[in-house]
Amino acid sequence: MGRRSPARWWRCAVLLLALALAVADGRFVVEKNSLRVTSPAALRGVYECAIGNFGMPQYGGTMHGVVVYPKANTKGCKPFSDSGLSFNPKSGGLPVFLLVDRGDCYFTTKGWNAQTAGAAAVLVADDRAEPLITMDTPESAGKEHLENITVPSALVSKRFGDDLKAALENGDMVNVLLDWRESLPHPDERVEYEFWTNSNDECGAKCDMQMNFVRNFRGVAQVLEQRGYTQFAPHYITWYCPEAFVLSKQCTSQCINHGRYCAPDPEQDFTTGYDGKDVVVQNLIQICLFKVANESRKPWLWWDYVHDFAIRCPMKEKKYTRDCANGVIKSLGMDIDKINKCVGDPDADEDNPVLKAEQDAQIGHGSRGDVTILPTFVVNNRQYRGKLDKRAVLRAICSGFEETTEPDICLTQDIQTNQCLENNGGCWLDHNSNNFTACKDTFRGRVCECPIVNGVKFVGDGYTHCEASGVGRCQINNGGCWKETRNGKSVSACSNEVAKGCKCPPGFKGDGIHSCEDIDECKERLFCQCKGCSCENTWGSYECGCGGNNMLYMREHDTCISKVASSSVGWGFLWVVFFGLGFAGVGAYAVYKYRLRSYMDSEIRAIMAQYMPLENQDTSSHQRPVEHADI
Known part of the structure; x- marks a missing residue:
């Protein structure tokens, strides 16, 4: 691009001022990882470093390497190949972490030159005593650097950088462990993440990288969401126009709802192409589509819409319109009326509740800082730093799962070594x-x-x-116990009735784990001790017999009895008992009838005696003489 005119610089200044006012109440948080020096002893310890917003941080992992400070080109602004330097490790050697000084060129230039020279990571030593900052990627850094830098980068303080250089100058070997394991929180088995993005597709290398990322990451994101591993939400940055400029051409072309929600002009030219307000409206459509899709429990449809809209409705083909957007919505089977109701009236002089919520979400809260860099991710309320790359972002999301709860996709070889x-x-x-x-x-x-x-x-x-x-343990390798089969009979020292341990079953002895030996019950004279008994040992048991065919062995009593005698005596005894019980019953009934009848007769006689004389009773003493009356 050519030199901007003073008017264009003023317009950008106004918008930057508005953005600064919009986020004045918030703060920017520098995301960090730890750097542990393992040698020399004088420097041993843990130091903080700031993760660069380019390259691929190894979220959830570590890297071990040795620090090298170049003797020439110490700021890394020129290719190291010009001076014949290479930092590729020798066979069996540790990876090289190249230390360079800040200044004179972009951070991305330093990272690119270090990577092309074979360094595994780049450490930038600050040139001033100040709090750590985030190394970002300016638009003019070049698409090659932005898309192709893969080595992780970190900014270290000036004091620590000076200590590293002093140790190296002293001839010490400086071993360092870069540690990103705690860079992102991982509290439970679900990851919540946000994608802060923009529908503008004419913003240069960053927009191209963003569209490529959506195309590559869409399938992964949808699988994670459909299986309940993640909870995803898209967000969009807007800012308001200062009240004094609401009616200016700059604000009317870049804002909706009377200057409340604005986005930069895609071509940075207010006279041609699409305006910032077109971007704001499309952002709003994408937010509302996600809300409607989420209400129908299909939030992953957002990825399909954004992907298809970028292909079917690009700015460069003059198709970046609401009609084109409606065509994409219909193809996905979404409810256009619900989405339009959510979008509302862009010309209304009132707050739009959806965009108002987006501006509130942009401000940092808790451990999360303001979101000012686009595009970016927020994983478990902590901002992602690094290249917008499928593998790198997936690493970050996977590092947000509680250990041992990660889905299988996090353990694939392309992002994790097993x-x-x-x-x-x-x-x-x-x-x-x-x-x-x-x-x-x-x-x-x-x-x-x-x-x-x-x-x-x-x-x-x-x-x-x-x-x-526990129960069922014998089904797994027989619970680690001894087991043997002979002649179709299997015997095991494992029992599901016992929670753990092995014990030889009855008839065997041993440790139950490596062996169980048959007990010779006959030799040890444990059974078959009765007179006339014979004993034969079997595997795990024994057999006892009695002399003669008419003898029967009773195992419970360890005795032999006669089959015939036991049968006759038994049946005779039963018949005696049977007839005895019969006679006893008849006798008892006769006695019962006689005693009952006698008792009843005596009772009846006693009662009747009270009312009339009985035939065998003398009545002469009780009768009065008959008196003869005079006639």
Whole structure:
């Protein structure tokens, strides 16, 4: 682009002033990671450094390397190849972290020159005593640098930079561990993240990078959202026009709702092409589409809309219109009426509740600072720093999961090395046919944790020992107990009735783990001690017999009885008992009837005696003489 006119500089100054006023109540937070010096001893310790807003920070991970400070081109503003320098590590050597000084060129230029010379990371030493800042990527830095820098970068303080250079000048080998494991919070098994973006597709290298990112990241984002691993929300930055300029051409072309919500002119020319207010309206449509999609429990449709709109309605083809947007909405089966109702009237002299909420969300709160850099991510309320790249952003999101709860996509080889593949991570391994392992790969590295297999929990230290426990443990490697089969009969020292441990079953002796030996009951004379009994040992049991065909062995009493005698005596005894019980019943009934009848007769006689004389009773003493009356 050519030199801007004074008028254009003034317009940009006005908009920058408005943006500064809009976020005056907030603050910018510099996101940091830790740098641990492991040698020399004089510098050993942990230091803070600021993550650069370019390159690919290894969120959730660490990098170990050795610091090198070049003797020439100390600011890294020229390609190191010009002086024949290379920082590629030798075979078996540690990666090189190139230390350069701040100043004279863009941070991205330093990072690019360090990367092309073979450095694994770039450390920039500040040239002034001040709080750490975020190294950003200006528009004029060049598309090549912006898209192709992959090495992580960090800004260190001037004092620490001077200490590093002094140690190197003294001939010390400076070993450093860059640590991003705690750069983003990871409190639970779901990650909440925001994508702060813009619908403008004519803002140069950053817009191109943003569209490429949406195209590449869309599938990953939708899978994470559909399976409930993440909760996603898009956001858009707008600012207001100062009241004194509301009626100016600059504000009327870049703002809606009478200067309340503004965006910069895509071409930075108010006379041609699309205006800033067109961008604001499209931003508003995309927010409202997400809200409607989220209400229908399909928030992932936002990614389809943004992707399709960028392809079907680009600015350069003059298709960046509301009609084109409606066509994309219809193709996705979305409710246009609901979306239009959410958008409201852009010409109304009143607040738009959706955009007002966006401006409030832009201001930092809690541990999160103001969002002023576009595009960017906020993961678990902490701002992402680095290149807008599928792999880098996925690393950041994956580092936001609580350890061991990461979805499988976070453990793929392109973003995470599986430490369990080498020597089983130093964890316990069942060398039987099932090959169960206590090594569990997480995004931050492996952990040794006894597994759960088919619902059966293994217990142990995870490093040298794990064993199945609880109900069903015998289904897994027989609970680690002894088991043997002979002649179709299987015997095991594992029992599901016991929570853990192995015990040889009855008829066997041993530790129950490595072996169980048959007990010779006959030799040890534990059974078959009766007279005339013979003993034969079997695997896990014994057989006792009695001499003669008419003898029967009773195991419970360890005795032999005659089959015939026991049968006749038994049946005779039963018949005697049967007839005895019969006669006893008849006798008891006769006695009962006789005694009952006698008792009833005596009672009846006693009662009747009170009212009339009985035939066998003398009545002469009770009768009065008959008196003869005179006639």
